[in-house]
Amino acid sequence: MGGEGSMMHAIKSLKENRSLLKKRKLQSKDDVYGKKNVTKLYLKKSTPRDIARIKKMMFIEREKEKRRVFYAAIATILIVFVLYLLLT
Incomplete structure (x- = not known):
């Protein structure tokens, strides 16, 4: 029979x-929302x-x-104008 492979x-x-x-399953609510005071960004002042x-x-x-x-x-x-002239 064909197709077994x-x-x-x-x-x-x-x-x-x-x-x-x-x-990949998430274990707790912290995995979704993140922990407080852990994710801080340090941005350069312009x-x-x-x-x-x-x-x-x-x-x-x-x-x-x-x-x-x-x-x-x-x-x-x-281009549209040239095509119009050529086709008429």
């Missing part, structure tokens, strides 16, 4: 997947110079994106 492989992979799922530099970079990226969208729109309009 593929069925055996499917059964083995299902068993392996189930064993992996059993390892200087006004850093903030100004980041704002400038964001402005430049926005302008580049606007140009890309504008050129893509112009190209799309031109």
Whole structure:
């Protein structure tokens, strides 16, 4: 009979997947919500110079994106117009 090997492989992979799922079960409420006062973030304080530099970079990226969208729109309009002229 054909197909026994593929069925055996499917059964083995299902068993392996189930064993992996059993390892991931949460044991207590602390596993889900975390323990209090343990997860503290220490963030670097930004200087006004850093903030100004980041704002400038964001402005430049926005302008580049606007140009890309504008050129893509112009190209799309031109392609549609050329196709219209060729098909009529």
